[in-house]
Amino acid sequence: MSEAIAYYPGCSGLGTSKEYDASTRAVxxxxxxxxxxxxxxxxxxxxxxxxxxxxxxxxxxxxxxxxVAGMGIGTAATPCPSCLTNLRTANHRMEAPAMAAKVxxxxxxxxxxxxxxxxxxxxxxxxxxxxxxxxxxxxxxTGLKVACYYGCIMNRPPELMAFDDCENPMAMDNVLAxxxxxxxxxxLKVECCGASYGIPRQDIVARLTGKLLDAARSIGAxxxxxxxxxxxxxxxxRQGQVNRALGTNFRIPVAYFTQLMGVALNxxxxxxxxxxxxIDPRPVLNKALSGADTQAKGA
Amino acid sequence: xxxxxxxxxxxxxxxxxxxxxxxxxxxxxxxxxxxxAGCPYTFAYDIxxxxxxxxxxxxxxxxxxxxxxxxxxxTCESCTTRCxxxxxxxxxxxxxxxxxxxxxxxxxxxxxxxxxSFLDSVKAHxxxxxxxxxxxxxxxxxxxxxxxxxxxxxxxxxKLSMKPHEIAGKEHVARIFERFERESNS
Numbered sequence: 001m002s003e004a005i006a007y008y009p010g011c012s013g014l015g016t017s018k019e020y021d022a023s024t025r026a027v028x029x030x031x032x033x034x035x036x037x038x039x040x041x042x043x044x045x046x047x048x049x050x051x052x053x054x055x056x057x058x059x060x061x062x063x064x065x066x067x068v069a070g071m072g073i074g075t076a077a078t079p080c081p082s083c084l085t086n087l088r089t090a091n092h093r094m095e096a097p098a099m100a101a102k103v104x105x106x107x108x109x110x111x112x113x114x115x116x117x118x119x120x121x122x123x124x125x126x127x128x129x130x131x132x133x134x135x136x137x138x139x140x141x142t143g144l145k146v147a148c149y150y151g152c153i154m155n156r157p158p159e160l161m162a163f164d165d166c167e168n169p170m171a172m173d174n175v176l177a178x179x180x181x182x183x184x185x186x187x188l189k190v191e192c193c194g195a196s197y198g199i200p201r202q203d204i205v206a207r208l209t210g211k212l213l214d215a216a217r218s219i220g221a222x223x224x225x226x227x228x229x230x231x232x233x234x235x236x237x238r239q240g241q242v243n244r245a246l247g248t249n250f251r252i253p254v255a256y257f258t259q260l261m262g263v264a265l266n267x268x269x270x271x272x273x274x275x276x277x278x279i280d281p282r283p284v285l286n287k288a289l290s291g292a293d294t295q296a297k298g299a
Numbered sequence: 300x301x302x303x304x305x306x307x308x309x310x311x312x313x314x315x316x317x318x319x320x321x322x323x324x325x326x327x328x329x330x331x332x333x334x335x336a337g338c339p340y341t342f343a344y345d346i347x348x349x350x351x352x353x354x355x356x357x358x359x360x361x362x363x364x365x366x367x368x369x370x371x372x373x374t375c376e377s378c379t380t381r382c383x384x385x386x387x388x389x390x391x392x393x394x395x396x397x398x399x400x401x402x403x404x405x406x407x408x409x410x411x412x413x414x415x416s417f418l419d420s421v422k423a424h425x426x427x428x429x430x431x432x433x434x435x436x437x438x439x440x441x442x443x444x445x446x447x448x449x450x451x452x453x454x455x456x457x458k459l460s461m462k463p464h465e466i467a468g469k470e471h472v473a474r475i476f477e478r479f480e481r482e483s484n485s
C-alpha cells in the first residue's frame with residue numbers, strides 16, 4: 001500500500017462522469033493506491049472562473065488545497081484535467097506573495113501552500129509504476145486497438161503541468177500497453193475537442209470533435225481512450241450531433257482509460273459503468289478479447 | 300490589409316494594463332504566427348490570435364475588447380505551449396475577456412451567459428449542479444432548443460442528478476464570491 005493521496009473527484013464525477021469516478025476508485029483500490037476523500041470539497045471554478053478573474057479562480061481552488069493541507073496530506077489527485085489545471089494554477093500563482101494575499105483575502109481559512117495536485121494518471125504511473133500494473137493484469141486486453149486521446153490541457157503548458165510530453169504524451173499509451181492493449185499512433189492526442197462550447201456553440205464542438213473521431217477511425221481504432229470528462233462527453237454523447245452536422249456516420253466507443261484498465265484487472269462490470277456510456281464499448285471489447293482467446297487456443 | 304493610425308489611435312494605458320494583469324511582455328511577440336497555426340479555433344474567430352497580439356501591441360483597445368475571438372478561446376494552451384518567445388498567450392486572452400467584462404462587452408453573449416450560469420451554480424451550491432446550470436442557461440438565453448436531442452440519450456443513464464449536491468461549506472464558497480464582488484467594486 002502506497003502513501004495516502006487526497007482524492008478530488010470534481011463536480012462531473014458526481015454526474016456526467018460518474019463512471020470515471022467509479023472506475024478510478026476501483027482501479028486504485030485494486031492496485032493498492034490509497035485515495036482519501038476530501039471532506040466537503042467544492043468546485044474548482046473550472047474554465048468559467050478563470051475567464052472572469054484570476055484571483056477568484058485561485059480562491060475557489062485554494063479552498064480545496066487548504067482542506068487537503070488540513071488533512072495532513074501533501075498530494076491531491078484528480079481524474080479531471082480541468083480541475084487539475086485550476087489546482088496547479090492556483091498553487092503556481094500563489095507563489096507570488098502579492099497574489100497569495102489577494103486570494104487569501106477571499107477565503108475563510110487561508111491557504112499557505114504545500115499541497116501538490118497531480119492527475120490520477122500521473123499518480124498511477126509514479127506511485128504504482130508500469131511494472132506493478134502489468135503484474136496485476138488478469139485479462140490482458142490483447143487485440144484491442146486503442147487510440148489514446150489526452151485532451152488539450154492534461155500536459156499543457158508543460159511548465160505548469162510538469163508531467164509527460166506536451167506534444168506527444170505517452171503515459172496513457174504506456175499504461176494501456178501494460179494492460180495488453182495494442183496502442184495505435186494517434187496523431188491528435190492533444191488537440192482540443194471544443195471543450196465546454198458544446199452548449200453555447202455546438203457547431204464548434206461538431207467540427208473539432210469530428211476531426212478527432214475521423215482520425216481515430218482512419219487509424220482503425222476499436223475504441224478511443226480518454227482521461228477527461230469533457231472530452232468524453234463531446235466525443236461520445238455528442239457523437240450523434242457531430243454526425244448530423246458533418247454528414248458523417250461515426251460510431252466509435254469512447255471509454256475512460258480507467259474503465260479499460262478495470263477490464264484488464266478483472267474488476268466487476270458493475271464498478272466500471274460501461275452502461276453509462278452512449279456507445280457501449282463492450283461489444284468491441286468482447287470481440288477483441290474473444291479473438292485473442294481463439295488465437296491463443298489455436299496456437 | 301487593415302491600416303491603423305498609431306499616432307491617433309494608440310492606447311498606451313491599455314497595453315500597460317494588459318501586460319500588468321497578464322504578467323506578460325507583449326512586445327516580445329514578433330508575429331511568427333505559430334499561435335494561429337496551432338489554434339483550433341481560428342476558423343470560428345473574427346480575428347486570429349496572432350493578430351489579437353499585434354492589435355494589443357498597437358494599443359487597439361476597442362477592436363480587441365469588442366472581438367468575438369476573446370470569447371471563443373477555450374484556453375486549450377496550444378498557443379502558450381508553442382510560442383517561441385514563451386509568451387503565455389492564453390493568459391493574455393483570459394485577461395482580455397476580464398477587461399471586456401469590465402467594459403460591459405461580450406461579443407459572443409451566449410458564451411458569457413453560459414460561464415455566468417456556471418458560476419452562479421457554484422455560488423449557490425458549492426459545486427456545479429449540471430442540470431440546473433443547463434436550465435439556467437436556456438432560460439437566460441431563450442435558446443430552448445439547446446441539446447434537447449441529448450435528453451433521451453443521457454437521462455436513462457441515471458447520471459444527471461435532479462437535485463444539486465449541496466455541500467456543508469456552501470456558505471463559505473458563497474462568501475468567496477461575495478468578497479470578490481466587494482473587492483472588485485471597491
